[in-house]
Amino acid sequence: MHHFNYRDNELYCEDVPIKLIAEKVGTPFYLYSHATLKRHFLAFDDAFDGTDRLVCFSAKANTNLAVLKLFANLGGGLDIVSGGELFRGLKAGITPEKIVYSGVGKRKDEIDYALSEGILMFNIESLEELEIINDRARLLKKKAPVAIRVNPDVDPKTHPYISTGLKKNKFGINTEAAIECYKIAGELKNIDVIGIDCHIGSQITEAEPFKDALNSIKALINELGGLNIDIKYLDMGGGLGITYDNESPPYPDEYAGSIIQAIEDMHVKLILEPGRVVVGNAGILVAKVLYRKQGKAKEFVIVDAGMNDLVRPSLYDAFHAIMPVVELEGEQIVADVVGPICETGDFLAVDRRIADFRQGNLLAVMSAGAYGFVMSSNYCSRLKVAEVMVRNDEFHVVRARQNYEDLIEGESIPPFL
Numbered sequence: 001m002h003h004f005n006y007r008d009n010e011l012y013c014e015d016v017p018i019k020l021i022a023e024k025v026g027t028p029f030y031l032y033s034h035a036t037l038k039r040h041f042l043a044f045d046d047a048f049d050g051t052d053r054l055v056c057f058s059a060k061a062n063t064n065l066a067v068l069k070l071f072a073n074l075g076g077g078l079d080i081v082s083g084g085e086l087f088r089g090l091k092a093g094i095t096p097e098k099i100v101y102s103g104v105g106k107r108k109d110e111i112d113y114a115l116s117e118g119i120l121m122f123n124i125e126s127l128e129e130l131e132i133i134n135d136r137a138r139l140l141k142k143k144a145p146v147a148i149r150v151n152p153d154v155d156p157k158t159h160p161y162i163s164t165g166l167k168k169n170k171f172g173i174n175t176e177a178a179i180e181c182y183k184i185a186g187e188l189k190n191i192d193v194i195g196i197d198c199h200i201g202s203q204i205t206e207a208e209p210f211k212d213a214l215n216s217i218k219a220l221i222n223e224l225g226g227l228n229i230d231i232k233y234l235d236m237g238g239g240l241g242i243t244y245d246n247e248s249p250p251y252p253d254e255y256a257g258s259i260i261q262a263i264e265d266m267h268v269k270l271i272l273e274p275g276r277v278v279v280g281n282a283g284i285l286v287a288k289v290l291y292r293k294q295g296k297a298k299e300f301v302i303v304d305a306g307m308n309d310l311v312r313p314s315l316y317d318a319f320h321a322i323m324p325v326v327e328l329e330g331e332q333i334v335a336d337v338v339g340p341i342c343e344t345g346d347f348l349a350v351d352r353r354i355a356d357f358r359q360g361n362l363l364a365v366m367s368a369g370a371y372g373f374v375m376s377s378n379y380c381s382r383l384k385v386a387e388v389m390v391r392n393d394e395f396h397v398v399r400a401r402q403n404y405e406d407l408i409e410g411e412s413i414p415p416f417l
């Protein structure tokens with residue numbers, strides 16, 4: 001459940017008419033509901049009630065400082081994949097002891113930054129990375145807390161671009177090699193082995209793949225116990241899917257239930273890295289219709305947001321529902337909703353039955369709170385859009401729309417030109 005609802009034919013975010021925000025802020029803009037963000041975070045966290053756990057929101061899904069600060073206030077930690085995400089997390093007031101650092105390509109400067117801030121743990125993705133982290137920790141006279149990210153080779157049954165736990169994927173270390181890696185890690189002076197980690201993919205809509213991954217991790221933990229390697233943290237990653245169209249992913253309670261049951265007899269602290277499930281349906285993208293045109297084969301609704309603002313439809317063929325901000329009278333039409341970018345792949349919807357949108361109408365691209373703004377770019381020198389957060393009957397611009405000067409910031413013309 002979210003807080004985007006129609007009242008008297010008009011779409012509201014909590015108690016604010018979206019049309020009003022569009023008038024004040026201009027279009028396009030991302031819009032987040034404070035109540036929905038809070039509710040989704042707490043619903044996920046509460047699902048693990050009674051279990052020793054830490055919910056580390058996966059920053060990559062939405063890194064707006066206001067969003068991160070809200071989760072920090074709720075006691076959340078952060079899952080990061082870059083120095084930039086660490087910087088943002090700290091700025092938002094997330095304590096370093098609640099930050100876990102995943103990713104196959106951590107750079108030395110990023111490792112040093114995380115070590116000096118004292119994060120909870122590094123999720124190691126290769127032997128070479130382990131060795132580099134040991135070196136950096138020695139130079140900084142620290143001990144680096146680590147988990148090994150295991151690739152359990154389970155099929156998450158999701159889009160191939162976002163499945164990560166198959167043996168052909170670049171992520172983690174396969175279960176056989178992981179044991180060897182743990183043994184090596186145990187010998188390294190500046191490494192403190194504290195955990196085990198896996199993340200099998202994203203937008204997963206069944207419970208089975210999580211159970212399969214967990215079984216394989218459990219077996220590994222037992223094997224490690226036999227080698228006197230004590231695992232204190234079990235990081236299950238993220239991946240729980242949401243409803244974009246007619247998917248019916250497990251509810252957090254069901255997802256949590258199967259994990260809790262499986263780890264009952266284990267003495268580990270659980271770490272979870274949810275991204276999409278917390279923010280996905282807490283945000284929308286609001287755009288305006290610029291033109292409508294009838295092509296020979298298709299009808300087009302041309303809007304002021306494009307693939308540079310929301311790339312998911314172009315990149316993954318992802319479905320995002322498109323709703324009118326003020327309900328429209330005419331018969332529904334079937335059309336492509338496209339942006340202003342000079343690429344055929346620049347679409348938000350293809351052959352979609354939608355309202356009879358006309359020039360000037362506002363539309364809401366739903367379920368855009370995760371992997372929306374964060375994946376936007378300045379392609380075609382288009383300005384990054386504003387981000388707005390609503391709380392009850394108030395709204396705040398939590399990121400200003402860029403202006404033309406922002407576009408050339410940092411560029412310079414060399415003297416020889």
Ligand code: LLP
Pocket residue numbers: 058060061079102103162199201202203204237238239240273274275276277312316370371
């Ligand atoms: N932990 C790790 C190590 C991850 O790589 C990810 C996502 C997450 C947690 C959070 O997963 P979530 O709960 O959001 O499924 N851009 C794509 C999704 C890429 C996901 C990358 N990793 C999309 O728009 O669908």
